Amino acid sequence: xxxxxxxxxxxxxxxxxxxxxxxxxxxxxxxxxxxxxxxxxxxxxxxxxxxxxxxxxxxxxxxxxxxxxxxxxxxxxxxxxxxxxxxxxxxxxxxxxxxxxxxxxxxxxxxxxxxxxxxx
Amino acid sequence: xxxxxxxxxxxxxxxxxxxxxxxxxxxxxxxxxxxxxxxxxxxxxxxxxxxxxxxxxxxxxxxxxxxxxxxxxxxxxxxxxxxxxxxxxxxxxxxxxxxxxxxxxxxxx
Numbered sequence: 001x002x003x004x005x006x007x008x009x010x011x012x013x014x015x016x017x018x019x020x021x022x023x024x025x026x027x028x029x030x031x032x033x034x035x036x037x038x039x040x041x042x043x044x045x046x047x048x049x050x051x052x053x054x055x056x057x058x059x060x061x062x063x064x065x066x067x068x069x070x071x072x073x074x075x076x077x078x079x080x081x082x083x084x085x086x087x088x089x090x091x092x093x094x095x096x097x098x099x100x101x102x103x104x105x106x107x108x109x110x111x112x113x114x115x116x117x118x119x120x
Numbered sequence: 121x122x123x124x125x126x127x128x129x130x131x132x133x134x135x136x137x138x139x140x141x142x143x144x145x146x147x148x149x150x151x152x153x154x155x156x157x158x159x160x161x162x163x164x165x166x167x168x169x170x171x172x173x174x175x176x177x178x179x180x181x182x183x184x185x186x187x188x189x190x191x192x193x194x195x196x197x198x199x200x201x202x203x204x205x206x207x208x209x210x211x212x213x214x215x216x217x218x219x220x221x222x223x224x225x226x227x228x229x
Contacts, residue, residue: 035218037166045158045166045209047218061216097165105213106156106171113165 002026004098004111011117016088022081022098022111029079031055035101036072036083038094039113046094048072048083050101066092088118123148123219124210131227132200140224142193142210150191154213157186157195160223161206169208170195202228 008020024032033056036048049062051072060072071084081098095115099107125143132138142149142157149155155173158166168177170186173193183198193212197204205228210221 044223045160045211045220047211047220050218063217102171104172105152105154105218106168106211107158107166108168108171108177110165110167 002100002109004100004109006096006098006111006114009096009114009116011119012088013120014088014090014118016118017084017086018088018116019085020083020096020098020114020116022083024079024081024098024100027100029074030076033101033103034072034074034081035099035107036081037097037099037107037110038092039097040091040094043094048096051081056103085116088116090118092116093118123214124212124221126208126210126221126224128222129225129227131229132197133229134200134202136200137196137198138200138226140195140197140208140210140226142195142212142221144191144193144212144214144219146191148212148214148219149188149193152213153188155186155188155193156211157184158209158211159204159206160209166209197226200228204228 003025005023035050051060069087073082095113097113098111100109157170160166173188174186208224
């Protein structure tokens with residue numbers, strides 16, 4: 001059974017940094033593509049970015065609102081996905097979901113989500 | 121403003137069918153057969169309902185079906201049940217990014 005468990009969320013001041021982690025199990029992480037999706041309070045879903053498997057190049061794509069501030073990475077030895085968030089803005093306040101992202105571009109499994117609040 | 125346009129709300133009585141539209145452009149919905157749909161109950165993580173426009177993952181009832189014509193995709197829920205009351209989101213591959221619709225709140229009357 002696939003399990004995705006996010007951690008590392010919390011309250012941070014504008015301009016601050018936070019690193020989210022996603023511990024994965026129940027599938028072959030090394031060959032998986034992964035993605036982050038967020039949802040601001042009372043709002044819809046927003047794609048944050050994705051990372052391919054190392055065997056497929058390990059490349060990343062990030063959404064325009066976070067490009068240059070957020071970085072997605074992975075540690076295949078730990079079956080863990082990361083989201084490094086720098087220069088945080090109040091509009092980054094959201095629940096962040098880790099997802100198993102299939103190669104025909106859909107989010108097959110979702111974690112339970114982790115809340116990030118950016119506020120002074 | 122979301123990249124894909126969905127109606128904010130839809131409704132139907134138990135047993136009825138309801139269709140939710142998702143309109144994009146030739147750069148997303150119209151350009152690829154990679155539209156997916158997600159169901160989200162309050163306080164829960166989204167769940168995959170449909171992928172590749174019309175394919176259903178195992179475990180998703182065949183009451184849920186997807187289609188696409190031009191730049192508009194649709195999700196149809198047949199034989200509405202009380203537990204179908206939720207938010208529904210479409211998503212499309214758009215080259216180097218994914219784009220979501222703004223979501224549709226489905227009410228079962």
